[in-house]
Amino acid sequence: MLNFPENVNEAVAGIQDGSTVMIGGFGNAGQPFELIDALMDCGAKDLTVVNNNAGQGDQGLALLIKEGRVKKMICSFPRQSDSWHFDAKYRAGEIELELVPQGNLAERIRAAGAGIGGFFTPTGYGTMLAEGKETRILDGRGQVFETPIHADVALIKALKADGKGNLVYRKTARNFGPIMAAAAKHTIVQVSGIVPTGGLDPEIIVTPGIYVNSIVKVA
């Protein structure tokens, strides 16, 4: 049942220790900073976090990592010029890393939402990121078996929602939002505006409300 919490703290209150949490965003575009801050405040720990990166600077996901609340990152590009909190935890052996090529990450998330049990992809074949994985030659190309990534919770950012939970995004901030919304059991969305049901043209809706559980407006 779709709900509209009063604030971000209420929205994330049900997140349990040990959860797998998908967090939208590529760099800062589409990153749901307010929801991540609320996740910090709610105290949930031993989290497995799925994001393209592993936090930038001293905000959002980077702080969650700094505070030791993340036991494992599943991501494609952890190392950046300003990923010092992840770098420190990784070098200290205090965080586990599952490194996934970016397109495999996206497709594994998509597969989870679409009920696919796994798929073969040429990306990564013959590289160290395919070590230990099943491979086949299909259509004359080496391909690697990849499995879906499911999550307990997704935290994403959209531009607008309507009363049915339908979402539209803004420019490249869309990135992982639509696929994470579908892959998680419980999807929490922060938006900058909520319009009445019927206020979004059905032809332009990107994420249908069926994938969405909670919508919270942030300033």
Add this chain to the structure above:
Amino acid sequence: MSVQSHDQAGLAAGLRTSDKPLGRDDLARLVARDIKPGSFVNLGIGQPTLVSNYLKPEQNITLHTENGMLGMGPEATGDQIDGDLINAGKIPVTELPGASYFHHADSFAIMRGGHLDICVLGAFQVSATGDLANWHTGAPDAIPAVGGAMDLATGAKDVFVMMTLLTREGVSKLVETCTYPLTGIGCVTRVYTDKAVFLTGPGGVQVRETFGCTLEELQAMVPVPLTAAPAVGS
């Protein structure tokens, strides 16, 4: 075989198209010129991004950025800067008329599905058969980060590499077999360097043109057998 050698000598003589090695901008201009009109292209982070400065409007090139956009315009400046509109290097960019946005799974389906004509990438090493190493030095203390490198290398119809031919220590980055961890196997079709343009593939390495050196001098720097490429259009 003497006939072939004679042909090779003749071809080699016409290879040198510049008296000196090419700088980064000259190389970017050359890559831009070689992209067929109407192509869909992804330019990797770093040196390949320079190519966009030399694409001409009449080429009608559509740029893809893997974070979810076709029709990417130049880097944003001043009031154009919008945190929701960035490229794969997380730099603010602009949109051109006809641009489109899509989610990450669609963006990588565009790559993996073979819809991109060309991607241009940097490299640590390229092998004689077109294997690419560009994501990880393999150093024990290095934190690995791959991003979209493997997807780009595997998916685009043509993979062009831009790099300096030699490392700072003077070692060739065009090698018999890559010693750095691989990004993709047999994926590179052309290598643009400051000293020459190489065509890689199952038939070995051909040299299309050289800059500031002869084919013989080039061969002395590179540990794989080189042949002169037949001139295009002659």
